[in-house]
Amino acid sequence: MLKTPVIVLNVKTYEEATGQKALDIALLMEKISKETGVSMAISVQATDISICSEKVTIPVWAEHIDPIKPGSHTGWTLPEAVKNAGAVGTLINHSEHRLKIADIDYCVTRAKELGLDHIVCSNNVATSKAIAALSPNFVAVEPPELIGGDISVTSADPDIVKNSVKAVKEVDEKVKILCGAGVKNGKDVKMAIELGSDGVLLASGIVKAKDKEAVIRDLASGL
Amino acid sequence: MLKTPVIVLNVKTYEEATGQKALDIALLMEKISKETGVSMAISVQATDISICSEKVTIPVWAEHIDPIKPGSHTGWTLPEAVKNAGAVGTLINHSEHRLKIADIDYCVTRAKELGLDHIVCSNNVATSKAIAALSPNFVAVEPPELIGGDISVTSADPDIVKNSVKAVKEVDEKVKILCGAGVKNGKDVKMAIELGSDGVLLASGIVKAKDKEAVIRDLASGL
Amino acid sequence: MLKTPVIVLNVKTYEEATGQKALDIALLMEKISKETGVSMAISVQATDISICSEKVTIPVWAEHIDPIKPGSHTGWTLPEAVKNAGAVGTLINHSEHRLKIADIDYCVTRAKELGLDHIVCSNNVATSKAIAALSPNFVAVEPPELIGGDISVTSADPDIVKNSVKAVKEVDEKVKILCGAGVKNGKDVKMAIELGSDGVLLASGIVKAKDKEAVIRDLASGL
Amino acid sequence: MLKTPVIVLNVKTYEEATGQKALDIALLMEKISKETGVSMAISVQATDISICSEKVTIPVWAEHIDPIKPGSHTGWTLPEAVKNAGAVGTLINHSEHRLKIADIDYCVTRAKELGLDHIVCSNNVATSKAIAALSPNFVAVEPPELIGGDISVTSADPDIVKNSVKAVKEVDEKVKILCGAGVKNGKDVKMAIELGSDGVLLASGIVKAKDKEAVIRDLASGL
Numbered sequence: 001m002l003k004t005p006v007i008v009l010n011v012k013t014y015e016e017a018t019g020q021k022a023l024d025i026a027l028l029m030e031k032i033s034k035e036t037g038v039s040m041a042i043s044v045q046a047t048d049i050s051i052c053s054e055k056v057t058i059p060v061w062a063e064h065i066d067p068i069k070p071g072s073h074t075g076w077t078l079p080e081a082v083k084n085a086g087a088v089g090t091l092i093n094h095s096e097h098r099l100k101i102a103d104i105d106y107c108v109t110r111a112k113e114l115g116l117d118h119i120v121c122s123n124n125v126a127t128s129k130a131i132a133a134l135s136p137n138f139v140a141v142e143p144p145e146l147i148g149g150d151i152s153v154t155s156a157d158p159d160i161v162k163n164s165v166k167a168v169k170e171v172d173e174k175v176k177i178l179c180g181a182g183v184k185n186g187k188d189v190k191m192a193i194e195l196g197s198d199g200v201l202l203a204s205g206i207v208k209a210k211d212k213e214a215v216i217r218d219l220a221s222g223l
Numbered sequence: 224m225l226k227t228p229v230i231v232l233n234v235k236t237y238e239e240a241t242g243q244k245a246l247d248i249a250l251l252m253e254k255i256s257k258e259t260g261v262s263m264a265i266s267v268q269a270t271d272i273s274i275c276s277e278k279v280t281i282p283v284w285a286e287h288i289d290p291i292k293p294g295s296h297t298g299w300t301l302p303e304a305v306k307n308a309g310a311v312g313t314l315i316n317h318s319e320h321r322l323k324i325a326d327i328d329y330c331v332t333r334a335k336e337l338g339l340d341h342i343v344c345s346n347n348v349a350t351s352k353a354i355a356a357l358s359p360n361f362v363a364v365e366p367p368e369l370i371g372g373d374i375s376v377t378s379a380d381p382d383i384v385k386n387s388v389k390a391v392k393e394v395d396e397k398v399k400i401l402c403g404a405g406v407k408n409g410k411d412v413k414m415a416i417e418l419g420s421d422g423v424l425l426a427s428g429i430v431k432a433k434d435k436e437a438v439i440r441d442l443a444s445g446l
Numbered sequence: 447m448l449k450t451p452v453i454v455l456n457v458k459t460y461e462e463a464t465g466q467k468a469l470d471i472a473l474l475m476e477k478i479s480k481e482t483g484v485s486m487a488i489s490v491q492a493t494d495i496s497i498c499s500e501k502v503t504i505p506v507w508a509e510h511i512d513p514i515k516p517g518s519h520t521g522w523t524l525p526e527a528v529k530n531a532g533a534v535g536t537l538i539n540h541s542e543h544r545l546k547i548a549d550i551d552y553c554v555t556r557a558k559e560l561g562l563d564h565i566v567c568s569n570n571v572a573t574s575k576a577i578a579a580l581s582p583n584f585v586a587v588e589p590p591e592l593i594g595g596d597i598s599v600t601s602a603d604p605d606i607v608k609n610s611v612k613a614v615k616e617v618d619e620k621v622k623i624l625c626g627a628g629v630k631n632g633k634d635v636k637m638a639i640e641l642g643s644d645g646v647l648l649a650s651g652i653v654k655a656k657d658k659e660a661v662i663r664d665l666a667s668g669l
Numbered sequence: 670m671l672k673t674p675v676i677v678l679n680v681k682t683y684e685e686a687t688g689q690k691a692l693d694i695a696l697l698m699e700k701i702s703k704e705t706g707v708s709m710a711i712s713v714q715a716t717d718i719s720i721c722s723e724k725v726t727i728p729v730w731a732e733h734i735d736p737i738k739p740g741s742h743t744g745w746t747l748p749e750a751v752k753n754a755g756a757v758g759t760l761i762n763h764s765e766h767r768l769k770i771a772d773i774d775y776c777v778t779r780a781k782e783l784g785l786d787h788i789v790c791s792n793n794v795a796t797s798k799a800i801a802a803l804s805p806n807f808v809a810v811e812p813p814e815l816i817g818g819d820i821s822v823t824s825a826d827p828d829i830v831k832n833s834v835k836a837v838k839e840v841d842e843k844v845k846i847l848c849g850a851g852v853k854n855g856k857d858v859k860m861a862i863e864l865g866s867d868g869v870l871l872a873s874g875i876v877k878a879k880d881k882e883a884v885i886r887d888l889a890s891g892l
Contacts, residue, residue: 147295353803492715518681522765
């Protein structure tokens, strides 16, 4: 399982993080993670898992798995396939890729069977609590309206983080919690921890940055 | 574009064709394609595109692309990403991964923009004709009830092939046609060509075979 | 809110329960409910809510609402519209109409805003617990593999009922619990109550019965 | 089938057209249709079909049908149910409720089996042509980016109408064509006819108007 506190990057399907560019960011995170001792992981497109996982030592994750077993499922994302390609974990139910509740349950079960670490995303306190009832490794609360924006969830809506931590822990003490949306710098990371979370999940803050190295170093400085 | 007549293998998410096993089948097809001169292509899971495309010279395809441009689409399959990983073509609208009509149109447009060859799957004569109106490179007609079964579409329902060929050509002469479902041997391939199609799309016939090499050679003998 | 213990009928889209035939069943349930004092409700197709709600005094429910507010949502089921047509409650997330977790949360919130009673369906103990965290009025646990079958969930898998009751109550004492799938007679209903549930949700057991009156009377005898 | 040229109103799920308010608009259209001799139809929410169809003589339509037969489909819209409630036609594949291509084909087939008139919506020239290949009664082309806006498709993009008419007729002479998006007055309707279409499909232009009667009279004056 991810060593916490942790900074998890989701590169989405940004042009700036496809193929070799995903690997470049992964290498940068690996370098800074080694230098600073800060735990970091990167979640990349299915196509890019193998090239990244071969070349970096930080955890490489998938962005999604589908609720399926091996078989006739043309074009869907098989949990076994992402693991086989080198992923050690996966996002589940990201705000841009929401799943039915029975399917989240199934994906969490499949991830556990395969030893895949996993973060299930939620959109508010109620769904954070509901997801905690499925006992995933991590819940990551991200208010959809703040995703990709300029203000960090930790400033815009600190209560959603604090209350998600509380709600999740009430249901299952062992479930860890990340927060995300608008996270951009070390101050945001620091506040995320102060609000009781175990780290941050972010995307555009790094991927769209002109000076990615400076941003990653700044984020790491918050821990 | 695929040289026709052609044999296209879709490995789906079968355990027998994940990771190294996908590459093994691709290498086998490459060998037999070279020996026999028969045109062959393999469509693999997104996770396996890069490892296959690096190692084989036959066309490696994706099984699916999503109707998106680069951006915030966590866990979806970006056309640019499959191309970047080495895919030269992609299936679209497979019976196990059906798309809305506006999205098929968008995927065909995106595939053309990126120079990705593409096969759009249909399920009957009417949808073959409708898809032809979108001017894709290929239409592949596959009656869903015969997929994965023991009887080839060419025996079970030759009219669906003949009439799809006729309907597609009426709408757009340039669109090529494959057929699939239950295709297992050289006789089926031969009949597919006699019915006017430009080749076959198959999956379990090869992937689930005990002696894959024998099956591929037999299929090739039909051309 | 439904008076418990309760028998809730979901008529689905059965031909035997469309239009006037839905009303006939509703009238039958009303008659038997009055005679026996057993609490009953009927959930009908959106098209049939107004004709049923005008003519019967037992609660008429919708089978589904979509996670929307009034606006541009052609062909979707607006919570306000089912209420306006006379529904006093609605099923949410039925096994044949599953929703994303954020959408279940939104539908529960909308139902509460509008004063619509509601049952959220779950498929196992874990999802029962997760749904309870959203504080709906009712959770109804129905193992999908037993739906429409000949063996009642109360015989085939009593533990799923008992453990769902336990899990739901742990999360939120106020949430009531129904069970369903294969429920056909008074004995099944009796056992459902003994296992700790507040009633049953059933469909084909009544709708497909030759002698519907006899079946409804038998079911009522279990309470 | 709808008498053409025709004005078809889709009331969507607007608050201003739910329940009694849908009926009020239907009655207004009936009155003006009788006075002017202009063919008009209204497409309403499933919940409101029966109350409207009982009270007005203009054609009452559904906004959507799902690709199903009678059976276990909780909460979906059964073609038989909308017909039984009094609908004589239905929209299919509206831009806000898009369907997979195989499902459009199935819905058109089901509508024909049941004698339900039907309009299949398209979003551009290519999909208009593709849908025409399924031989529906009507295709209605509506560029999504203009829906709900202030500029009529007939002014903003007359070519999409003209070219859709041409493409549809090439594939199947018998298929009629409507256009929609931003249509608000008689001038827009007149231009729609001049561009070769058989009428208009509109929504907010009437539903959101302060003086609905004046708008409907103005629209009718275009024919």
